[in-house]
Amino acid sequence: MTTQIIRSLRRVTATPIPTASLALTTQYTPTISPPFLCRRMSTSPFRTELPVVEAPPLTTEPSSPAYLNDVRLPRAVQAVYLRPLRREATYDVPACDLQLRSYSIRNLEFFSDFALRAAYYLNLPAYGPVPLPRILERWTVPKAHFIHKKSQENFERKTHRRLIQIKDGHPETVEIWLAFLQKHAYYGIGMKANVWNYEGLGLGATMEKRAMDMKGDLDQRWALLGLEKGKISAEEAIEAINRESSRAQFGGKTPRLPDTE
Amino acid sequence: MSMFRAKKLDLGCFVNARVIRDHTKRKVFAEHEAERQALRYIIRNMELPARTRAQAQLELSQMHCYTRSTQISNRCTEGGKGRGVLRDFKMTRFNFRLNALKGLIPGVKKGIW
Numbered sequence: 001m002t003t004q005i006i007r008s009l010r011r012v013t014a015t016p017i018p019t020a021s022l023a024l025t026t027q028y029t030p031t032i033s034p035p036f037l038c039r040r041m042s043t044s045p046f047r048t049e050l051p052v053v054e055a056p057p058l059t060t061e062p063s064s065p066a067y068l069n070d071v072r073l074p075r076a077v078q079a080v081y082l083r084p085l086r087r088e089a090t091y092d093v094p095a096c097d098l099q100l101r102s103y104s105i106r107n108l109e110f111f112s113d114f115a116l117r118a119a120y121y122l123n124l125p126a127y128g129p130v131p132l133p134r135i136l137e138r139w140t141v142p143k144a145h146f147i148h149k150k151s152q153e154n155f156e157r158k159t160h161r162r163l164i165q166i167k168d169g170h171p172e173t174v175e176i177w178l179a180f181l182q183k184h185a186y187y188g189i190g191m192k193a194n195v196w197n198y199e200g201l202g203l204g205a206t207m208e209k210r211a212m213d214m215k216g217d218l219d220q221r222w223a224l225l226g227l228e229k230g231k232i233s234a235e236e237a238i239e240a241i242n243r244e245s246s247r248a249q250f251g252g253k254t255p256r257l258p259d260t261e
Numbered sequence: 262m263s264m265f266r267a268k269k270l271d272l273g274c275f276v277n278a279r280v281i282r283d284h285t286k287r288k289v290f291a292e293h294e295a296e297r298q299a300l301r302y303i304i305r306n307m308e309l310p311a312r313t314r315a316q317a318q319l320e321l322s323q324m325h326c327y328t329r330s331t332q333i334s335n336r337c338t339e340g341g342k343g344r345g346v347l348r349d350f351k352m353t354r355f356n357f358r359l360n361a362l363k364g365l366i367p368g369v370k371k372g373i374w
Contacts, residue, residue, distance in 0.1 A: 103368030138372050139347065139369075141357060142355075154371065154372030155369050155371060155372050156370060156371075156372035159368070234308060234313075238309070241303070
């Protein structure tokens with residue numbers, strides 16, 4: 001008896017979690033829903049765990065159709081009704097900045113939400129969406145097709161932007177994330193990503209080594225540039241221009257230059 | 262010029278003589294751009310002999326006027342007009358207004374502020 005009471009008390013106090021009945025019956029007014037409502041209800045923006053709610057006692061037989069109403073939805077499905085989950089960054093090293101642009105806020109909000117969820121399931125710590133200043137463009141045109149300059153009309157286009165930052169992500173995972181977003185690209189949304197790659201320690205030494213390795217090739221290239229006077233003569237330049245390979249670059253249409261006398 | 266013009270119509274937008282002419286000029290310019298730049302480089306290169314540079318000058322001035330970038334001018338894709346074309350939409354102001362009011366241009370609305 002006492003346990004029954006405690007259970008019912010818990011059910012009252014705990015955050016209501018949608019059950020299958022929510023999804024199945026249409027007359028039922030949802031107590032939870034659209035993500036916008038839940039946003040206000042949740043307390044911490046960086047919650048990484050779902051609230052654990054004890055399953056309500058089953059009052060019906062598993063075989064009866066009413067049983068379906070008591071079944072708790074899977075956690076992943078419950079999460080859809082809540083704010084997107086996030087991973088915490090340990091080192092705060094920026095890995096990727098994704099900028100989303102759109103003319104419609106609704107689509108933008110939806111897709112940035114989707115991007116955050118995708119990042120969570122890829123184990124990427126994502127921050128945002130940061131609302132960047134919107135871009136406002138305006139055009140003023142005469143209303144008439146001919147003269148009557150005094151009556152004009154204004155048109156405008158607002159581009160809304162959101163920034164999602166990934167921190168501590170492995171470059172490969174970040175690429176997978178970006179590819180996933182591109183695969184499921186939403187209509188009317190543009191994406192732009194800045195990706196950072198990091199080198200290991202001792203970069204100076206490796207760069208030096210790389211430079212030394214390339215020195216032979218580079219010297220050949222530098223020699224062609226003719227930056228240093230006296231290194232290349234006019235005859236050599238004309239010979240280079242007349243060379244078949246360079247002529248082929250211009251479709252072989254330029255006339256052969258005559259040799260200098 | 263007829264020698265540059267495509268034998269078959271290769272345009273999908275509004276077409277009239279001036280639109281076709283401008284389109285032809287664009288194609289010819291793109292085709293000869295590298296050549297023009299090469300000649301310009303030779304002309305400006307002080308290390309090359311004067312004779313070569315003078316010849317390149319001659320060569321450049323003798324190229325067809327269609328190969329010049331200045332021959333290209335923006336035209337309206339809806340009506341072929343040459344004036345009052347909005348660069349952002351490749352349309353004249355009036356066509357832009359009609360399309361914007363119909364809601365055919367993404368994101369463009371009547372400006373109210």
